[in-house]
Amino acid sequence: MxxxxxxxxxxxxxxxxxxxxxxxxxxxxxxxxxxxxxxxxxxxxxxxxxxxxxxxxxxxxxxxxxxxxxxxxxxxxxxxxxPAPAACQILKERGLRPHLLIHDEIRSEFDKIDTSNPNCVVIADACDAFSYKNMNKAFQVLMELENPVLISLGKGRYYKETSGLMLDVGAYMKALEYACGVEAEVVGxxxxxxxxxxxxxxxxxxxxxxxxxxxxxxxxxxxxxxxxRALQVRTGxxxxxxxxxxxxxADGYVDxxxxxxxxxxxxxxx
Amino acid sequence: MxxxxxxxxxxxxxxxxxxxxxxxxxxxxxxxxxxxxxxxxxxxxxxxxxxxxxxxxxxxxxxxxxxxxxxxxxxxxxxxxxPAPAACQILKERGLRPHLLIHDEIRSEFDKIDTSNPNCVVIADACDAFSYKNMNKAFQVLMELENPVLISLGKGRYYKETSGLMLDVGAYMKALEYACGVEAEVVGxxxxxxxxxxxxxxxxxxxxxxxxxxxxxxxxxxxxxxxxRALQVRTGxxxxxxxxxxxxxADGYVDxxxxxxxxxxxxxxx
Structure with a gap:
């Protein structure tokens, strides 16, 4: 090397x-x-x-x-x-009104976005808000659209918390992709x-x-x-x-x- | 025809x-x-x-x-x-001890199965039990196994309830497959x-x-x-x-x- x-x-x-x-x-x-x-x-x-x-x-x-x-x-x-500000720009440019499957802590990023009568779904790392009820609602919104649009803020498989590995948004993106037969657009x-x-x-x-x-x-x-170029750290x-x-x-691995x-x-x- | x-x-x-x-x-x-x-x-x-x-x-x-x-x-x-009785037979034959991500209403099918110190995950249509916490637990069990085994009771995308379409187990199977980099074995x-x-x-x-x-x-x-041969009904x-x-x-479509x-x-x- x-x-x-x-x-x-x-x-x-x-x-x-x-x-x-x-x-x-x-x-x-x-x-x-x-x-x-x-x-x-x-x-x-x-x-x-x-x-x-x-x-x-x-x-x-x-x-x-x-x-x-x-x-x-x-x-x-x-x-x-x-990803949230980047997604907002895309939503505005394309006239998309999202149903938001997101964590309450990020909701303020979408304050200026019209969410009435949704014509797409935006999914983010919602953590505990990934309840069956919320997932099912997002699924139903997508299934009712003629041209379903699913926007995912990242597609990570998991991340590390101090308590251990945690499921990330990518897993739930895949669930909706499979259930609805769509391919998500990844922002992030x-x-x-x-x-x-x-x-x-x-x-x-x-x-x-x-x-x-x-x-x-x-x-x-x-x-x-x-x-x-890219380095991977042996943390996280x-x-x-x-x-x-x-x-x-990677171009290099560092501690x-x-x-x-x-x-x-x-x-x-x- | x-x-x-x-x-x-x-x-x-x-x-x-x-x-x-x-x-x-x-x-x-x-x-x-x-x-x-x-x-x-x-x-x-x-x-x-x-x-x-x-x-x-x-x-x-x-x-x-x-x-x-x-x-x-x-x-x-x-x-x-x-699928549950079929899965139980497989678990016994292969000496698998499942972590169960299932609905309480089906738990009795697994009464005679050893679930201590799990070496696989069994996922079924858990409905409201598909909480983030429960999904994350199943994910963590799989990530800790050297040879992760994921058994899914069916892989349906959705089913119909009187209130509308509902996400089925297949969506959650795909989520775990993606997060853990495994391929589920489907029973059903x-x-x-x-x-x-x-x-x-x-x-x-x-x-x-x-x-x-x-x-x-x-x-x-x-x-x-x-x-x-197979017929599809225009119901459900x-x-x-x-x-x-x-x-x-299908070999035929009927009302x-x-x-x-x-x-x-x-x-x-x-």
């Missing part, structure tokens, strides 16, 4: 996943991953451009950022690319449009950017398909089998964000 | 789906589909062998049969092929073993048998792949688009069970 110096040559911008990289969510909000608070601070003091790119769809950006600030992170709402990682919108805000080309995430498919595979939902994934090979930032700053183009 | 006489030639045994053919389930138990009580009675008075072949996994066979008897049907528990229609076990009890060869159901894929397609979950299904074509029985008795081999 190439040296770190070769692998990191020409990097000008860093995209950071949040859950499983910065912190592990859980009861009471969650806990920072050791070293990550300092790593973010060091990265932001460097000449590298930094943006946070998350599939978090259980909390609004405001609430997520508030939580991370309380945990000690230097982060502001404007630095975060998240690994959708190329989503990564590209983050790069555009940073003003960095894909070949100059590197993604750091804990999801071998959603973060690493998705970023690489956009022409970016990382599992040892990820390093032998049949389809995706945590702190190690990734060490390497990046060490091999920064002078 | 061949005449009914040709299509029904040599039929000696009839397999009847229950939900959507005999009755529509719903609040208070459900209601018989008009003409079905009499149709079953006429069929059982004929020289044809009759067996009920259901994917019902929300109630035990005893409770289902009790309900149908109260609705007026001539049916006994021994005449019903259902359209599994060939399941149809064959029903035929064996009847003592009828596949080419002498006809399935009558409301599910174009699970009932009609499944039975045909076993060498049986039937939708007009089923008659133009891209992959499955309801009463019409199917009329045709069968009219064209019975003398």
């Amino acid at each position: 190439a040296t770190w110096s070769e692998r990191l040559a020409g990097v000008r911008g860093v995209l950071l996943d949040i859950s499983g990289v910065l912190y592990d969510s859980g009861a009471g909000g969650g806990v920072p991953i050791p070293g990550s608070v300092e790593a973010v601070a060091r990265l932001k003091q460097s000449q590298l451009k930094v943006r946070f790119c998350t599939n978090e769809s259980q909390r609004s950006r405001g609430k997520l950022v508030g939580l991370l600030q309380r945990l000690g992170f230097d982060i502001s709402e404007g630095e975060v690319t998240a 990682k690994p959708s190329p449009e989503f990564f590209q919108s983050a790069l555009q805000v940073m003003g960095v080309e894909a070949h100059q950017a590197i993604m750091i995430g804990d999801d071998i498919v959603g973060d690493v595979g998705g970023a690489q398909r956009c022409g970016m 939902k990382f599992r040892p089998s990820d390093e032998h994934h049949p389809e995706v090979k 945590n964000l702190a190690e990734a930032v060490d390497l990046l700053l060490q091999h920064l183009d002078k | 061949a005449t009914w006489s040709e299509r029904l030639a040599g039929v000696r045994g009839v397999l009847l789906d229950i939900s959507g053919v005999l009755y529509d389930s719903g609040a208070g138990g459900g209601v018989p589909i008009p003409g079905s009580v009499e149709a079953v009675a006429r069929l059982k008075q004929s020289q044809l062998k009759v067996r009920f072949c259901t994917n019902e996994s929300q109630r035990s066979r005893g409770k289902l049969v009790g309900l149908l008897q109260r609705l007026g049907f001539d049916i006994s528990e021994g005449e019903v092929t259902a 229609k359209p599994s060939p073993e399941f149809f064959q076990s029903a035929l064996q009890v009847m003592g009828v060869e596949a080419h002498q048998a006809i399935m009558i159901g409301d599910d174009i894929v699970g009932d009609v397609g499944g039975a045909q792949r076993c060498g049986m 979950k039937f939708r007009p688009s089923d008659e133009h299904h891209p992959e499955v074509k 309801n069970l009463a019409e199917a029985v009329d045709l069968l008795l009219q064209h019975l081999d003398k």
